[in-house]
Amino acid sequence: MIRVVSVENMRKSDARTIEGGIPGRELMLRAGRGVFNSAEWKPPVAILCGSGNNAGDGYVIALLLHKARIPCELILLSEKFSEDGAYYFAQCREAGIPVRQWESGMDLSSYGTIADCLFGTGFRGEVRGPAREAIEAVNNSSATVIAVDINSGLNGDCGLADLCVHSDLTVSIGDFKTGHFLNMAKDVMRQKVNIDIGIEPVDRTFSLVEETDLAELFGPRKNYSNKGTYGYTALIGGSKRYSGAIRLAGLANAAMRSGAGVVKLAVPDVLFPIVAPAVLESTVSPLKDDGDGIVFSEKETTELISNVRTAAFGMGIGTGKGAADMLEYLLDHFTGRLIVDADGLTLLSRMDKNRIRNAACTLILTPHVKEFSRLTGLSVNEILNSPVAAAEAYAKEQKVILLLKGPATIITDGETTYITDTGCAGMATAGSGDVLSGILAAVLGYAPDPLLGTAAAAWVNGKAGELAQEKYGAVGMVASDTIACVADVIKSIK
Incomplete structure (x- = not known):
């Protein structure tokens, strides 16, 4: 794991370090x-410098460049200096x-390299005046x-900006901040590294x-094992109007490729003739329907979940x-790990939030931002x-594991938070979330820790998307790519 901090945490930690005896000048x-x-x-x-400690880092860089006999020049946007700067x-x-x-x-x-030392991680708001002109230049x-x-210009906590520098390399100092990964970060940083000071x-x-x-x-599996060792999984979805989510995205295939022991594909009976011919390794469990979507049957649902993890x-x-x-029945009676996505989130x-908070199962929710907006208000x-x-x-209030989708994925139970930075622009296509649900359902069938298992599934899903984009391009790839x-990604994990 690589440590990531908030901007406020870094500010306080920097101050504590100085109080502890390491001068700011040394840092x-x-x-x-x-x-x-x-x-x-x-x-x-060219070293573009603002007025704070970020500019001070630039002055040190200039001294080192000068010592190495690399021609350099300081360009100041302000004549204000911090004490150490x-x-x-x-x-x-x-x-x-x-x-x-x-x-x-x-x-x-005319410059071969530009060092951006205008604003640090504490910057907020809109870039104006000379700084705006400099960033555009x-x-x-x-x-x-x-x-x-x-x-400079990018919010260090959320990764958003009205205008910011686009870098070939961003060198984080101390620890990565969340803004190095979230929202716009991938679009404005070609590469990033962190240095420990x-x-x-x-x-x-x-x-x-x-x-x-x-x-x-994802390590070696024992010969002395069987399909039950790696979990029975049920994937429940589909309607006459929306058959693609459960079918075109290949959820059963994704789950099997991700290591599930057995996958049951539970779909409305109206979809059975469409889904069954495409299912080989998995099984299909038809559910009662009204010609469009499912009609709830307690008996069918009980049988479906009786042996699934x-x-x-x-x-x-x-x-x-x-x-x-x-x-509602699953929330009240299923005692395994329940992933809720898409229409399930709507x-x-x-529902009454108490029903979610008091669910019998370990509940994993996988919203994108708009779905999360509906959940939270x-x-x-x-x-x-x-x-x-x-x-x-x-996550803490509702006692769930939350996987918040985005260019980087946030996975949290309210106490421990993981970030996964895999994924690519080509995954912004129909069915990508359904593929993630299939991978997630498989991995949670055998992962000891559901929180880390959720993060692992997100990492694998994103890395598989990156491989697909390499092959087909961001425009041409589809979710089934x-x-x-998936299997190549899991196989390559060392």
């Missing part, structure tokens, strides 16, 4: 040295490093752009999931009375501007 030196060592510097180098700026002056003031219309096209240049700590967090942290964290879960409910099932009654949003903007806090608050890559 600034470590930061500048770390950035210098992390990048390749094509001369000449002023110390290193004075050294730059003494060393004879060229210094220029930013001028409107300045052309940055950076983005219009052909230089290699190195962003120090975070891309000796700051220990004082508050609770989050964890970015790495491939090595999943090795034990996990069930995924909601993919294309509709929001009629039959589906609602079935979901049904949940109409928060606006989409409120969620986007504070996704981790919103996810944690809901992701399914085709």
